[in-house]
Amino acid sequence: MRVLVVDDSSTMRRIIINTLVKLGHQDFAEAANGLEGLERAAEGVFDLIITDWNMPGMSGLEFIRTLRAQPSERRIPVLMVTTNAAKDDIVEALRAGVDNYVIKPFTPDTIREKIDAVTGRAA
Numbered sequence: 794m795r796v797l798v799v800d801d802s803s804t805m806r807r808i809i810i811n812t813l814v815k816l817g818h819q820d821f822a823e824a825a826n827g828l829e830g831l832e833r834a835a836e837g838v839f840d841l842i843i844t845d846w847n848m849p850g851m852s853g854l855e856f857i858r859t860l861r862a863q864p865s866e867r868r869i870p871v872l873m874v875t876t877n878a879a880k881d882d883i884v885e886a887l888r889a890g891v892d893n894y895v896i897k898p899f900t901p902d903t904i905r906e907k908i909d910a911v912t913g914r915a916a
């Protein structure tokens with residue numbers, strides 16, 4: 794499974810990727826904001842996108858809105874990992890096309906459960 798990890802914090806990208814490695818994933822690309830995320834998504838095939846919300850340049854919300862507005866896009870599962878914990882924020886993200894939501898800080902178990910849910914592997 795190829796995963797695109799989008800976060801403006803290189804430390805957070807490292808934490809997410811380290812978590813994914815522990816969960817058995819091996820194939821990653823990284824982007825530091827929504828614009829870079831769109832570039833990566835246009836370059837290659839991904840099975841999952843994990844994106845932050847708050848990023849300079851283009852936010853995760855705009856990234857996913859733009860991605861979902863592209864008519865040719867396969868519907869890549871999207872997990873948003875963010876500090877935005879308000880219920881209104883979660884609703885807004887889901888409306889923008891995010892499939893599931895993880896609030897930082899997270900545990901590896903939470904990431905695993907949410908990945909299973911958005912990729913259709915949940916029991």
Ligand SMILES: [Mg+2]
Pocket residue numbers: 800801802845846847848
């Ligand atoms: Mg951020």
